[in-house]
Amino acid sequence: MGSIEEKVVSDITLPSHIPESAQTPSQAPVPRLFSLERRTIAITGAGRGVGINLAAAVLEAGGHAACIDVLPEPSPVEWASLQKLAKSSNLTISYHKCDITSEESISETLDTIANEALEAKAPLHGTIACAGIQQKAPAVDYPMDGFRKIMEVNVTGTFLTIKHSARIFMKQQTPGSIVMIASMSGQIANRGLTCTAYNSSKAAVHQMCRSVAQEWGQHGIRVNTISPGYIRTAMTDELLAAEPALEKTWMAGALLGRLGAPEDFKAPTVFLLADGSSWMTGADLRVDGGHCASA
Ligand SMILES: NC(=O)c1ccc[n+]([C@@H]2O[C@H](COP(=O)([O-])OP(=O)(O)OC[C@H]3O[C@@H](n4cnc5c(N)ncnc54)[C@H](O)[C@@H]3O)[C@@H](O)[C@H]2O)c1
Structure with missing residues (x-):
């Protein structure tokens, strides 16, 4: 039963009289819609934390990863495993x-x-603006x-990153996808956090x-x-070290019973970079373990 359904889906060619169907890259089969093959992605804040995990996600999706960070060196253990994977x-x-x-x-x-x-024939196709700092x-x-x-850092630095990425995409005359790591804190005030x-x-x-989109x-x-x-991550470790009681408040809003891990952002980021999201722009994807869904 399962194998018959799989065959039908993989061989399918739907006749379409919708003009937009001829324009969208989403005509490709689903695995290609999540692929970053023959593309290079630049990632800021990729020396550690969420950013270095997103570099791994880019490699796992078949892309080349260029990590940018103010740290002199990336976190050694993660970096060694990225080099191995690459x-x-x-x-x-x-x-x-x-x-x-x-x-x-x-x-x-x-x-x-x-x-x-360009020399490696895998043009810069996307940028993840992940670098950010926090202070309480x-x-x-x-x-x-x-x-x-x-x-x-969080506003001007992010803007400079995307401004110069966009200039490159325009000069190359290639499409580009920019993903900025914002926060649920851009829309809600976190209880107990100053x-x-x-x-x-x-x-x-x-x-x-929204403006640049x-x-x-x-x-x-x-x-x-x-x-x-x-x-x-190191960012929240610092907040929790200063005020350990915060963890109880955070867990009270954790609808899935845990805080997030950097790896939880791999698939959402690859989705936004790759062609599967080709009709998405100016949008926000909230990935918060349900935190903002309940008061
Ligand atoms: N950790 C969380 O709970 C959380 C929640 C929501 C959003 N975020 C966002 O996710 C992103 C990554 O956060 P993280 O938790 O991995 O933090 P992190 O502190 O571990 O990583 C941030 C990285 O940004 C780099 N950076 C800082 N200033 C820079 C600069 N001027 N130039 C270049 N690089 C710079 C740091 O060196 C560091 O490697 C941030 O934008 C953060 O605001 C984090």
Whole structure:
């Protein structure tokens, strides 16, 4: 029974009189809709945490990964396993130390990545803007240098990353997909957390997504955000170390009985980068273990 159904689906060719059916890349079979073969993806914040896991996701989907981070070196254990994976899959993985708040530095880094990608016949096709920072302080006492720093990295740095990625896609005259890692905190105020600057910065990322999506769609460039809930990484370890009682509050909203892991973002990110999401732009994909679904 199962095998008959599988055969019908794999051999299917639907006659279509819908003009848009001839235009969408989503005509391809489903595995191809999740493939990043012959494409290079740049990932900021890929020295550790969620970003380095997303680099693994890119490789696993058949793409080449170019990691960007302000850290001098990526986390050694994860990096060794990425190199192994790249080698066994005949793909490339590269690491570029770069501060995304410097326009000169991020534009040069992305140009280098794009030129190498063209030479390798796997053009830069996507960018994941994942670098971000967090700081907890009551709003009435918020240190202004901390507030400005969060805006500088999470808003200006993210904008510079996507601005220069879009310029490359336009110059190459290729389509491109940009995924920005925002946060559920861009839409809700986290109970018990005093993070006004971070929350405001992530709301700015959501609006940045909609703004550039309406400018760049005509060039075949798609822009979407992912809004994670609480993920266990160095960022949240720091928050929990300062205030361990927070974990109980977070777990109270965890409809699936656990916090997120960096790996929970692999499939959502690959989906947004690849052709399966070819009619999605200016949208937000919330991946939060159900946190925002209940009060
Ligand atoms: N951890 C969570 O619960 C959570 C929840 C929602 C959203 N997010 C978002 O996910 C993304 C990744 O977070 P994470 O938890 O992996 O944090 P992380 O601190 O482990 O990783 C962030 C990375 O960004 C890099 N970075 C910081 N400033 C930079 C700069 N100026 N230039 C280049 N790189 C820079 C850091 O060096 C680090 O490697 C962030 O945008 C964060 O806001 C995280």
